[in-house]
Amino acid sequence: xxxxxxxxxxxxxxxxGVFLYLFLCAINVMxxxxxxxxxxxxxxxxxxxxxxxxDNPFVxxxxxxxxxxxxxxxxxxxxxxxxxxxxxxxxxxxxxxxxMGANIGTSVTGIIVSLANIxxxxxxxxxxxxxxxxxxxxxxxxxxxxxxxxxxxxxxRTASLIAHGLGLETEGKPTSPIKVITKPVVNAFESAAELxxxxxxxxxxxxxxxxxxLLFTSLVMMVTNLKGALLSRLEALFRSVFFRNDLIxxxxxxxxxxxxxxxxxxxxxxxxLAGAGAVKLRRVFPFMLGANIGTxxxxxxxxxxxxxxxxxxxxxxxxxxxxAASHVLFNIAGIGIWYPxxxxxxxxxxxxxxxxxxxxxxxxxxxxxxxxxxxxxxxxITELLRSSPPLP
Amino acid sequence: MFKQLFSALKSxxxxxxxxxxxxxxxxxxxWMFLRANEVLQRKGDPDEIKESLYAxxxxxxxxxxxxxxxxxxxxxxxxxxxxxxxxxxxxxKDAERIGDYCKNVFEVGQFYKDPFHxxxxxxxxxxxxxxxxxxxxxxxxxxxxSDGEQAKAALKAADAVGDTCDAVxxxxxxxxxxxxxxxxxxxxxxxxxxxxxxxxxxxxxTAVMGKVEDLDFRP
Numbered sequence: 001x002x003x004x005x006x007x008x009x010x011x012x013x014x015x016x017g018v019f020l021y022l023f024l025c026a027i028n029v030m031x032x033x034x035x036x037x038x039x040x041x042x043x044x045x046x047x048x049x050x051x052x053x054x055d056n057p058f059v060x061x062x063x064x065x066x067x068x069x070x071x072x073x074x075x076x077x078x079x080x081x082x083x084x085x086x087x088x089x090x091x092x093x094x095x096x097x098x099x100m101g102a103n104i105g106t107s108v109t110g111i112i113v114s115l116a117n118i119x120x121x122x123x124x125x126x127x128x129x130x131x132x133x134x135x136x137x138x139x140x141x142x143x144x145x146x147x148x149x150x151x152x153x154x155x156x157r158t159a160s161l162i163a164h165g166l167g168l169e170t171e172g173k174p175t176s177p178i179k180v181i182t183k184p185v186v187n188a189f190e191s192a193a194e195l196x197x198x199x200x201x202x203x204x205x206x207x208x209x210x211x212x213x214l215l216f217t218s219l220v221m222m223v224t225n226l227k228g229a230l231l232s233r234l235e236a237l238f239r240s241v242f243f244r245n246d247l248i249x250x251x252x253x254x255x256x257x258x259x260x261x262x263x264x265x266x267x268x269x270x271x272x273l274a275g276a277g278a279v280k281l282r283r284v285f286p287f288m289l290g291a292n293i294g295t296x297x298x299x300x301x302x303x304x305x306x307x308x309x310x311x312x313x314x315x316x317x318x319x320x321x322x323x324a325a326s327h328v329l330f331n332i333a334g335i336g337i338w339y340p341x342x343x344x345x346x347x348x349x350x351x352x353x354x355x356x357x358x359x360x361x362x363x364x365x366x367x368x369x370x371x372x373x374x375x376x377x378x379x380x381i382t383e384l385l386r387s388s389p390p391l392p
Numbered sequence: 393m394f395k396q397l398f399s400a401l402k403s404x405x406x407x408x409x410x411x412x413x414x415x416x417x418x419x420x421x422x423w424m425f426l427r428a429n430e431v432l433q434r435k436g437d438p439d440e441i442k443e444s445l446y447a448x449x450x451x452x453x454x455x456x457x458x459x460x461x462x463x464x465x466x467x468x469x470x471x472x473x474x475x476x477x478x479x480x481x482x483x484x485k486d487a488e489r490i491g492d493y494c495k496n497v498f499e500v501g502q503f504y505k506d507p508f509h510x511x512x513x514x515x516x517x518x519x520x521x522x523x524x525x526x527x528x529x530x531x532x533x534x535x536x537x538s539d540g541e542q543a544k545a546a547l548k549a550a551d552a553v554g555d556t557c558d559a560v561x562x563x564x565x566x567x568x569x570x571x572x573x574x575x576x577x578x579x580x581x582x583x584x585x586x587x588x589x590x591x592x593x594x595x596x597x598t599a600v601m602g603k604v605e606d607l608d609f610r611p
Contacts (some may be wrong), residue, residue, distance in 0.1 A: 235406040235469045240461065269469050276464045 012229035019222035024178060024305040025185035026218050027083050030211025031306060031316070032186050033193075034087035036204030057150050060094040061101040061142070062375040068105025069371060072264050075298035076219050077102040078327060080212065082299055086306045086320040093156050096149060096326045099299070100142050103292065103330070104370075107135040109264040110271045111367060117275040121357050127275025128363060129353030134267055134288040135370065136345045136352075141334030155333070159325035163318045179307040189214075219298075223262040230259050238269065243279050246286040253290025263295035281350070285342055292331045299324040407473055410462040410480055415536060417455045417487040418596070420448045422528040424494035425589065429521055431501035432582075438502045445498055452491040459484045479599040482607050483535075486592040493589045497582065504578040510571060513560055513579040520556045520586045523549055524593070531593045534600045543600035547610060550594035557587035 007015070068077040078099055085095035110131030117127040149155050193206035234256055242252045256266045270287050273279045279287070303324035306317055338345055356362040424445055430436035463477045508514040527549050534542035560583040564576060595608045 231470050235465055238465050238469060272468045273465065276468070278461050278464050278468075 007228065009229045012225045016222050016225040016229060019218045019225060020301075021181070022185070022214060022218035023079075023222055023301070025182045026211050026215035027079060027302050027305040028179075028182045028186050028211075028307055029189045029214055030080070030083045030208055031087045032190065033204045033206070033208025033211050034084060034089045037201060037208060038087065038089055038204075040199075040201040040204055055091045055094045057094060057097040057146070058375075058378055058381075060090075060098040061104075061146065062378070064098040064101025065105040065371065065375065068102045069108040071216065072106075072109050073219060073223075073262060074102040074106035074264070074295055075223075075262055076216055077105065078296075078299040078324075079215060079219070079302035082302045082320045082323045083211075083215075083306065085323045086303075086316040088316075088319075092319050092322055093153065095323045096155055096159070096330070097146065099323060099327045100146060100149075100330055102327075104135070104138045104142060106263055106295070107131070107138050107267070108367070108371065110134050110267045111363070113268045113271045114275065115363065117272065118360060123275045123277075125353050125357035126277060126281065127271050128356050129281055129349045130274035130279075130284045131267075131271050132349035132352055132366070133281065133285050133345060134291075135366075136348050137285070137288060137334065137338055138292075139370065140338055140345055141330070144337055145330060145333055155326040155329050156322070158329055159322045160318075162325045163321040166321060178305055182305070182307070219261075223260055223265060226260045227262075227265055234259065238273060238279070240278070243283040243287075246283065249283040250286035250290035250293075253287035253292075254294040255290075257291040257294025258297050261295075261298050263291040266291045266294070282342075282346065285346055286339075289331075289335050289339065292334070293328070296324070296328045296331060299327045405470075406462040406466045407470075407476065407480075410459045410466070413455050413459050413462075414480060414484055414487060415532060417452050417459075417484065417491075418528065418532050418535075420452050420455075421487055421490040421494060422525075422532070424448050424491060425497065425524065425528065428494050428498035428501060429525075431498055432504075433501075434507075438498070441498070442502070445495065449491045449495055452488055456484045456488045475602075475604050478604050479607060483596045483599045486595045490589050490592045493585045493592070496585050497589075500578055500581050500585070504574060506572070506575065508578070509575065510579070512563065516556050516560055517579065517582050517586065520553045520560075520583075520590075523553050523556075524586055524590050527553070527590055527593050531596050534597055538600060540600060540602075543597040546597040547594050550590040550597070553590035554587050557583040557590075 064077050064081065067080075068074050071077070081090065081095045081098045081102065084090040085092050090098070111128070114124065114127035114131040117124045145155070189207050189210050190203070193203045193210065197203045197206060237252050237256055243249050253266060253270075256269075257263045260266060267288060270279060270284055270291075274281060274284050303317075303320035306320035352362065352366065356366070427436060427441050427445055431438045431441055459480060463481055467474065467477055527546055530542055530546040530549065533539065534546055561580060564580055564583075567576075598607055598609060
């Protein structure tokens, strides 16, 4: 009688490295497919109308919320958004709103994890409240920054300045190391798609879907292997000693998330610990903020992987970095606003956590409200207003 | 702070550390048992021993809570070794109880000031005490080395202590000879406490046998 075979940590590390390489390839495979579709005469118009719809900030936001909550990975959504924006199929400003949606979507995982603690009322209250802290922070940040960004685009402007400051306005060189190392895989996908289809639109679609599949698989496998390689080490980071003050709790949240490349994983770990009373609620908040910052690293890696071949006539690398930087800035701005006012998200989470502990219906109601009702109402209002104020 | 975080990342598995802490609990309990009996035998000053004995008991209580926290963290983050975690959770409670009984033995020595006169009670209780002292070493070794044979030997020794203590109680209850009440109380309390200490040590030994459902029961 034996359990699942455990791979040694070093082997897990090698696997994670291989999947990181495939992740970098996936960004370029998907980008190549999208660019091919955008250039093909019979799909360029269809692409414009499809993604033109997503240029509505609220649609972009909600689509990202839904995709992220389905795949349970903001890293996946953010990487996809960056690739789409770099390929020119998604407006860069809409991409910034989509990144905000990815932040909200990823917090669903904690709520789902907290439902496992439902048997013991007090534990459930603590776990659900801990999960809510993350949700409420993300919701409040979007509530404040979404309209500001829509009206004045401060995130876009600052992120563009950063990309410009990094000198990314120049076109990528053909000898770019990422281009060189990812080229064989991109070529393999292109050759396989050309074997299957002759129409350039279908070839582009097949490559884009293949790239998307590779992106998802490589991310999942990378996170699984990083988790397997590092978990025994990470356990020690969740000791009470590291939750004695907010700075350390936030640093632990950031480090663990960077190491496993998934905020869903780290926030899912803290929720049951908070439920068991091993971590105090007021320390969960900075941990979640740290995890939010940590998860932006995947987007930065994805942006770094984008190869600008000059085929689209736009500065692909610059756009990718702008979106990735806006993700970082959005989270920093959210922390800047809500950390000093932390009594508000903590108070809201505690109040609703108590309600949910009294009756589980409130937990379900929260999920429905946040992920169905509010988005639908918001979408309706956005559509009504869409005709009058144009995007800046 | 980064030094602390770095050393935490290097420190290895929580469960290994929880097992070490459990051995530390037994080490404290063994020390408490020896000191409590020294007071009983008038070999030590109760006032001097009291402070460190109670401090050790406090350490045991801290350790059991620390072990529980580590188990929760390990199960939440790692998820594996469920049987080992459940066993450790159970035996840590036993070690914590042993600490309490050692305090009780100390209190008998502290409050009962007279010598023990009745050989038919004193001698078997002395034999039980000696056996329990040896039992600590056997159980700790069995647990550390996961040695089933040593665990079996511990269970046998614990049974012998239990039988001795039961015989003392039975004899006391049926004894119609004249004896000081407080001396009779001391014998009965010691018989009870020694039996409980050996019982909890035998519970620890059952964990070495490996089946969670059989914890605290004889195979």
